[in-house]
Amino acid sequence: MKLHIAVIGCGEFAANFVPLFQAHPEVESVCVCDLIAEKAKVYSERFDVPVIPSFEDALDDENIDTVAIFTQRHLHGPMVVQALEAGKHVYSAVPMACTPEECGAIIEEVKRTGKTYMMGETCIYYPCSMYCKEAYERGDFGKFVYGESQYFHDLSHFPTDFKNDRPASAVPPFYYPTHSTAMLLYALGAHAVKVSAFGYRDTEENTPYAVGENPWDNEFSDEFSLMQLSNGGTARISECRRIGYKAPSSFISGFYGTEGAYQFNNAQHLYTKLTKAGVDLTDVSDRVNPYVMTEHKNDPDFKQKVANHTWQWNGFSPVQDAERERLPESFREMPNHNGHMASHQFLIDDFCTAAANGKLPRVNAWLAARFTIPGLIAHESVKRGGELLGIPDFGDPPSEE
Numbered sequence: 568m569k570l571h572i573a574v575i576g577c578g579e580f581a582a583n584f585v586p587l588f589q590a591h592p593e594v595e596s597v598c599v600c601d602l603i604a605e606k607a608k609v610y611s612e613r614f615d616v617p618v619i620p621s622f623e624d625a626l627d628d629e630n631i632d633t634v635a636i637f638t639q640r641h642l643h644g645p646m647v648v649q650a651l652e653a654g655k656h657v658y659s660a661v662p663m664a665c666t667p668e669e670c671g672a673i674i675e676e677v678k679r680t681g682k683t684y685m686m687g688e689t690c691i692y693y694p695c696s697m698y699c700k701e702a703y704e705r706g707d708f709g710k711f712v713y714g715e716s717q718y719f720h721d722l723s724h725f726p727t728d729f730k731n732d733r734p735a736s737a738v739p740p741f742y743y744p745t746h747s748t749a750m751l752l753y754a755l756g757a758h759a760v761k762v763s764a765f766g767y768r769d770t771e772e773n774t775p776y777a778v779g780e781n782p783w784d785n786e787f788s789d790e791f792s793l794m795q796l797s798n799g800g801t802a803r804i805s806e807c808r809r810i811g812y813k814a815p816s817s818f819i820s821g822f823y824g825t826e827g828a829y830q831f832n833n834a835q836h837l838y839t840k841l842t843k844a845g846v847d848l849t850d851v852s853d854r855v856n857p858y859v860m861t862e863h864k865n866d867p868d869f870k871q872k873v874a875n876h877t878w879q880w881n882g883f884s885p886v887q888d889a890e891r892e893r894l895p896e897s898f899r900e901m902p903n904h905n906g907h908m909a910s911h912q913f914l915i916d917d918f919c920t921a922a923a924n925g926k927l928p929r930v931n932a933w934l935a936a937r938f939t940i941p942g943l944i945a946h947e948s949v950k951r952g953g954e955l956l957g958i959p960d961f962g963d964p965p966s967e968e
């Protein structure tokens with residue numbers, strides 16, 4: 568059955584997705600909604616879509632079978648539960664929720680209603696993560712030993728409205744953990760079982776990361792963790808918001824196994840294979856970087872531009888080619904409607920195809936919980952000075968049958 572979608576939250580991010588929902592062959596109609604009527608009106612005129620007055624109206628409307636939640640990052644959990652309870656399919660921007668209990672409640676509602684829930688995690692499609700997944704599954708690394716992934720987004724690069732929205736921008740960094748966790752965990756097909764974490768207390772003038780400045784009294788702008796994984800390996804995972812750095816913003820910097828390793832910095836991706844004499848090194852940059860980046864690799868200011876996020880938006884990379892095959896024809900005519908390392912088209916296709924056909928989507932509720940909860944517990948560990956804490960797990964997703 569074709570989907571009738573209400574997009575909830577007409578802010579910065581959802582504008583990337585409305586045209587993709589409109590163009591997807593499994594979608595019949597799209598309407599938009601925002602608490603601030605003027606923002607919904609701007610979307611309505613820009614995308615030629617009707618406005619629905621409120622989230623509650625969307626839930627009550629029998630003609631709407633799906634909601635796509637693009638509200639601020641700390642608001643998702645209860646809204647998703649409410650929407651599932653109302654019998655809607657739900658696409659949600661990251662993260663899943665702010666407590667393990669809310670994550671569990673979403674899983675319970677998915678089980679009870681049989682509706683589709685997907686968390687739109689952009690970074691599982693990031694070329695560095697796709698490369699590590701492909702090479703790991705091929706056996707290039709042997710057994711996984713240790714990996715490093717991080718999401719760096721310095722406060723100075725936040726849009727002004729977002730910076731001023733302190734409940735959203737000063738959310739504890741590990742309450743927005745899924746970019747860094749998902750890149751490694753999805754590549755490995757593993758989950759985190761224990762964590763110890765530390766934080767950096769921000770001391771800059773007018774910081775939003777201070778007691779009394781945000782709903783969590785959160786003082787940490789940067790959080791760093793070591794996680795023990797279900798496959799016996801260890802991951803160092805970091806989320807940083809005050810850091811003198813720009814791009815690549817979400818990236819796996821190291822992925823080490825018993826037989827091989829991957830390292831990434833700026834635009835250079837290296838794979839080394841252990842040999843009797845030492846290692847055999849292959850530069851895999853042209854496979855991992857977007858085509859458009861590779862076209863410029865001999866420019867004199869190439870590294871400077873990479874560090875300033877010049878080519879990390881719409882353009883596909885060779886490692887994404889196999890996945891591109893399944894994208895609908897209509898998306899192929901929309902090369903500029905993509906984003907976050909060309910992940911947007913994949914995400915919207917994942918969700919719409921799953922919801923319309925009653926299939927489990929790629930980042931289903933069980934995976935979303937495994938990407939989100941390690942961060943929530945890591946922040947608790949930060950607050951407790953690095954105490955080692957167990958990470959609750961809601962188990963594997965059910966098999967398709």
Ligand SMILES: NC(=O)c1ccc[n+]([C@@H]2O[C@H](COP(=O)([O-])OP(=O)(O)OC[C@H]3O[C@@H](n4cnc5c(N)ncnc54)[C@H](O)[C@@H]3O)[C@@H](O)[C@H]2O)c1
Nearest residue numbers: 576577578579580581601602622637638639640660661689
């Ligand atoms: N790479 C990524 O995956 C990525 C990137 C950017 C943003 N995001 C996520 O996307 C979401 C949206 O981000 P943004 O930058 O557009 O935020 P934003 O603050 O610009 O927009 C959020 C909008 O939601 C509206 N809203 C809040 N509660 C509502 C309700 N009950 N009913 C209707 N509207 C409501 C707000 O008025 C606001 O206009 C966030 O959760 C963020 O975490 C993800």
